[in-house]
Amino acid sequence: MSEPPSRTPEVDTHCPYCALQCGTRLADGRDIGVTVRPADFPVNRGRLCQKGWTAPDVLAAADRLTEPLARAPDGHLAGTTWDDALDTVAGRLRELRARYGPDAVAVFGGGGLTNEKAYLLGKFARLALGTSQIDYNGRFCMSSAAAAGNAAFGVDRGLPFPVTDLATADTVLLAGANVAETMPPLMQHFDTAELVVIDPRHTATAQRAKLHLQPAPGTDLALALGLLHIAVVEGLTDADYIRRRTHGFEAAVRRAMAWWPERVEGVTGVPASVQRTAVRMLAAAGRAYVLTGRGVEQHSQGTDTAAAFINLALALGLPGSGRGGYGCLTGQGNGQGGREHGQKADQLPGYRSLTDPAARTHVAGVWGVPSESLPGPGRTAYELLDSLGHGQGPRALLVFGSNPVVSAPHAARVAERLASLDLLVVADFVPSETARAADVVLPVTQWAEEEGTLTSLEGRVLRRRALLTPPPHVRTDLEVLHGLAVRLGEPAHRYPTAPEDVFDELRAASRGGRADYSGISYPRLDAGEALHWPCPDTEPAHPGTPRLFLERFAHPDGRARFAEVDHRGPAEHTSAAYPLYATTGRVLAHYQSGAQTRRVAELNGVVPEPFVSVHPDTAARAGLADHSLARVTSARGSMTARVRLDATMRQDTLFVPFHFPGDGRANLFTHPALDPRSGMPEFKLSAVRLEALPEATP
Incomplete structure (x- = not known):
């Protein structure tokens, strides 16, 4: 019988959800499990939201992934060993790269990954895989x-x-x-x-x-x-x-x-x-x-x-x-840190541009490779997902910290593209909708089981501290990347597994960049210093920069730039077939694709199913009453939801939360039109119609 996981009695850390990164204190309650209480941290000042109070419940999720899974000949996911899982993945990656070239393999990251994970993921993609095809779900956010x-x-x-x-x-x-x-x-x-x-x-x-x-x-x-x-x-x-x-x-x-x-x-x-x-x-x-x-x-x-x-x-x-x-x-x-350290399609660590020769030279020097060996920019998130399995698109995808089956626009299309891959690998700690579609699933640590750093919305670098030792057959994302890289022929030392070692390398790679972390270290953070980037490595130690722009902006001449912009209409307008606008968003009880919060009984009890907020007059015209079952349909697809009458809604507008899977996915109807500069999809506006459904419909 295996030994129970070792535990630390108490740790100061941060909530695993939004970029506010509220300060919390976790304790091992032994018989009652992990408990949380708010810390007197500046952003939350002793308060937490409902998600923060219930965050420890996810640590004990009944369907927690505790062993690697591989797709069996009968189509089911079955348990396997780490060596077999990693050998299988590395072998298939080698085959696909040899046959179709390095861009046949793609990587999709997440804005919830620690700085260390985001950094090593970008390095792994560009060196171990040699691919330009890497982006992350923060493209859908910031x-x-x-x-x-x-x-x-x-x-x-x-x-x-x-x-x-x-x-x-x-x-x-x-x-x-x-x-x-x-x-x-x-x-x-x-x-x-x-x-x-x-x-x-x-x-x-x-x-x-x-x-x-x-x-x-x-x-x-x-x-x-x-x-x-x-x-x-x-x-x-x-x-x-x-x-x-x-x-x-x-x-x-x-x-x-x-x-x-x-x-x-x-x-x-x-x-x-x-x-x-x-x-x-x-x-x-x-x-x-x-x-x-x-x-x-x-x-x-x-x-x-x-x-x-x-x-x-x-x-x-x-x-x-x-x-x-x-x-x-x-x-x-980690929406801020996640976009700074290299998991974006066009970016290198330190918020450097992948097309900047000086940036390429600096980062390549830290990595010990020629700058010309680094691939150029790849596709942005939706373009990457939409290209999967096509004639010239990637044939394999590795997903870390994301659930695009639920979170991506035109979700049915994305699910089809994922199904067309030769290899889909997902690293997660619960069987998300994307993990269930994978060929190989790699179980990784949760927030209270790992060390690392995150960067809050105010540019403050924070320490995540481990309270629990993960289950015996669970590994960190850093260990997963190390294991795959070594199997792909990379030197082992190039992919550290200790978070502090990765962070020290990140510091060097970010030195002199827009987001300069070189003066930040674990000892300084553990001593309680409030360090906002840029924080260059200086003597005496730089105090960090909590307030930017007090003397000058970051352009060479120190001045801010007004933008010459003009209004243009959305990608689609209402019509006789689709007479209403639909917009999507979050609700208090849930977070992002809901993969975590839907596993918390208290939160799921508050909002257990998808709903559509509708003005009473709009509902009446569609033959709908409060709590009726309805279908919201656009030119791309439709989803099912329960009606909530709301007299404050505009009569031309519906609202649907995007946290739910299956036929309740709001992103089944959302538009994939992209902002030409940022690659952001048009989540917030779709032309739709609203129709009543019989109660027998599941």
């Missing part, structure tokens, strides 16, 4: 805001200031962010601020707002342009700040001048008087912040929309001024 932030400021950090600065605000504009449900502990930082909320739905956050702007889906860019127009016409811009600290104001304003309030009202439905009130509230505030979220970013024009809200913040003189700022609310637990 890519539009990241592209806009890099263009405007020269660097992308979700919040270029600490979360605690928001508590000093007089006015906060939240555009497309339902913080009260997605990041509840953040709401306490808005207690003294007047909130201006932009959202097609009257969300829990909008209910707390002083002013709610409720635009038609897909019109946020027109609204942002209109707000800038008002600021200029009413003389509310900060002329001195614009002159000293920015470029491109005149070109941006020329575009905005075409969007006078009454025209914006006609396009968005937001009254001109409400638009003016919103701008005046921001301009009159002693301290004001403009924050964007996925609601305005997950569109085929998401980058331009984020840029338009940055334009508004710059025109009011907020970023880096000490009087407020602009930020985007990063979603996934």
